[in-house]
Amino acid sequence: MHQPTTDARPSIYYTYEVFKPWLAANHPQQDRKKVVIVGSGPAGMVTALELARHGVPSVVLSAELQFSQGSRAICFTRRSMEILQQVGVADRMTEGGLPWRFGNSFYRGQRVFRMEAPHDADDRFFPIINVQQQFMEEYLHDACKANPLIDFRWGNKVNAVDQKDGYAVLEVDTPEGTYPLESDWVVAADGGRSGIRTAMNLQMEGASYEGFFVIADIKIDLPLPTERLAYFDPEWNPGNTILMHREPHGIWRVDYQLPEGETPEEALKPESLKARIDAQLAMIGHAGAQWEMDWSSVYSARTLTLPDFVHGSVIFTGDAAHLLPIFGVRGANTAFQDAQSLAWHLAFVVKGLASQKLLTNHSTERVGAAREIITEAGKSTRFMTPPSKGFRLLRDAVLSLSLTQAFVRPLYHWRTSRPHEYSQSVLNSLGDDNSLFKAGPAHGAPPQNVRLGANDFLLDHLGGGFDLLYFTDAAALPDPLQKEIATARAKGMPLNVIAVGAAQPVLGADHTLADADGHLRQRYGVPANGGAYLLRPDQHICARWLTLDATRLQAAFATALPQ
Amino acid sequence: MTTPTLSPSLSIGGLETVYDALATAIDQAGPDKAQLFLVKLALLNANALADENSVLEQITAALQDL
Numbered sequence: 001m002h003q004p005t006t007d008a009r010p011s012i013y014y015t016y017e018v019f020k021p022w023l024a025a026n027h028p029q030q031d032r033k034k035v036v037i038v039g040s041g042p043a044g045m046v047t048a049l050e051l052a053r054h055g056v057p058s059v060v061l062s063a064e065l066q067f068s069q070g071s072r073a074i075c076f077t078r079r080s081m082e083i084l085q086q087v088g089v090a091d092r093m094t095e096g097g098l099p100w101r102f103g104n105s106f107y108r109g110q111r112v113f114r115m116e117a118p119h120d121a122d123d124r125f126f127p128i129i130n131v132q133q134q135f136m137e138e139y140l141h142d143a144c145k146a147n148p149l150i151d152f153r154w155g156n157k158v159n160a161v162d163q164k165d166g167y168a169v170l171e172v173d174t175p176e177g178t179y180p181l182e183s184d185w186v187v188a189a190d191g192g193r194s195g196i197r198t199a200m201n202l203q204m205e206g207a208s209y210e211g212f213f214v215i216a217d218i219k220i221d222l223p224l225p226t227e228r229l230a231y232f233d234p235e236w237n238p239g240n241t242i243l244m245h246r247e248p249h250g251i252w253r254v255d256y257q258l259p260e261g262e263t264p265e266e267a268l269k270p271e272s273l274k275a276r277i278d279a280q281l282a283m284i285g286h287a288g289a290q291w292e293m294d295w296s297s298v299y300s301a302r303t304l305t306l307p308d309f310v311h312g313s314v315i316f317t318g319d320a321a322h323l324l325p326i327f328g329v330r331g332a333n334t335a336f337q338d339a340q341s342l343a344w345h346l347a348f349v350v351k352g353l354a355s356q357k358l359l360t361n362h363s364t365e366r367v368g369a370a371r372e373i374i375t376e377a378g379k380s381t382r383f384m385t386p387p388s389k390g391f392r393l394l395r396d397a398v399l400s401l402s403l404t405q406a407f408v409r410p411l412y413h414w415r416t417s418r419p420h421e422y423s424q425s426v427l428n429s430l431g432d433d434n435s436l437f438k439a440g441p442a443h444g445a446p447p448q449n450v451r452l453g454a455n456d457f458l459l460d461h462l463g464g465g466f467d468l469l470y471f472t473d474a475a476a477l478p479d480p481l482q483k484e485i486a487t488a489r490a491k492g493m494p495l496n497v498i499a500v501g502a503a504q505p506v507l508g509a510d511h512t513l514a515d516a517d518g519h520l521r522q523r524y525g526v527p528a529n530g531g532a533y534l535l536r537p538d539q540h541i542c543a544r545w546l547t548l549d550a551t552r553l554q555a556a557f558a559t560a561l562p563q
Numbered sequence: 564m565t566t567p568t569l570s571p572s573l574s575i576g577g578l579e580t581v582y583d584a585l586a587t588a589i590d591q592a593g594p595d596k597a598q599l600f601l602v603k604l605a606l607l608n609a610n611a612l613a614d615e616n617s618v619l620e621q622i623t624a625a626l627q628d629l
Contacts, residue, residue, distance in 0.1 A: 397603045400599065
């Protein structure tokens, strides 16, 4: 019998609601489900919301009765906000969040590097916004609750997954005992310590680093802007690194590396936390400042991924599929991209619009993304927590040189999470004009947002299916294109057609963007009428043409949905 | 034994000057900081050389016959 705690978690700034467990006895006999999602973190809930958007119902199982403990993920990238906009929670994130774009690195009291993340006038969202994870989970959960296609079950812990021929049977434990749950597909979004991954004995590839970091959230009033602060090799913690971030509600995140040989248990003792946080505050000129501890934890950096995310009826996503170091805000931000990708690929397979080749593509694309992140984050991690004497010497040499030599300073910049470009995806059209474009997002790239007017951006109009942007100032789409679009829709393909460049509504388009100043055409590198972009349901580009014709549109549809 | 091609190479006199200056600087850095000093110097040299392949060749050459 699974008995999750009914005591609300402690927090200075967040009031936890303890939800009622879902009990099988209170519900009628259940049929086999299409999709069961194990885990209700960022990956699980975004998968459920995106599946629902594509018309696919799901069951979400959460072992706990409340949102996760502590602030955990606090920095969300622009692409994450674009994805959260698609599932309807970006406004709430923006309301309570602290946006920022500057990072500072300090060594021996001197600011040796300042990172300035670009912020284009065409972007709706800031490069990064800080929101504590509990709030983000609450917003996603509210959206799930409001969606009739999502069956959210608190207090339901998965004990076992038994793979059958073409489906799986889960043993789900609840406060009244276990019940069996059959599903065609199981999404393992059960986090970094995935019980399903362990039970299936799946090995991850990559490296683990030895250095431990303490994460501590403290309530304190510091007169500092919302910028990332990184302190290298300070006197109070020689050789190690300290990071600080402002969070909403008067909370500051302080991360610091442990001296070699110290255990996490020693580091989390209240007297140890107090001495070190006081020392850090003294170093930045706030000796004796009053503060209160909210939450603390310990982590170590790992760069590991499953080499394949799809195993029979079970699909791994988010931290269950890979473990990434936090340098560069890569946990939840990668999970959102995983979930957005998984949901549309899986939905189209469930609806019979494509074969399982589409899921193979999902795995290939997202494993590729994880490996790219591992390569990039590995560099940052080797700088932040040098894994050997040689790496430490080089890092220390760079710190020392950085006081006077500008050429080493960019090494302080750990690359921030960014969307992976699926340049080699098999869904990219072969016969289009991709290579002839001189501007605009290329094959596999995420879309470039474009400001259309006051509080009106291109991405506000995209999503929920494929999007065809057709650039024209004519009164109607050409007949052959309209016929091809109708044929695709008749087969069930969700397709939204947006005409760009006409002052009046264009016949055959669902929506028309005037683009009176030609700015959207310019950013997308479309020089003349008749150009077009085809965007997948995750908004990544899969085809673009300088002059679109029906034959090539049909070919692009066929490539994007392999049978 | 392979020798990285450095062009133009130092004159004997120039090499002798570097020899003495480097030895003196290592002593000045002291045993605790000699390694750090040498790595800093290597990075400065690498940047002045502005060619990572030449640096990689030199690393290989320096690793020989230790």
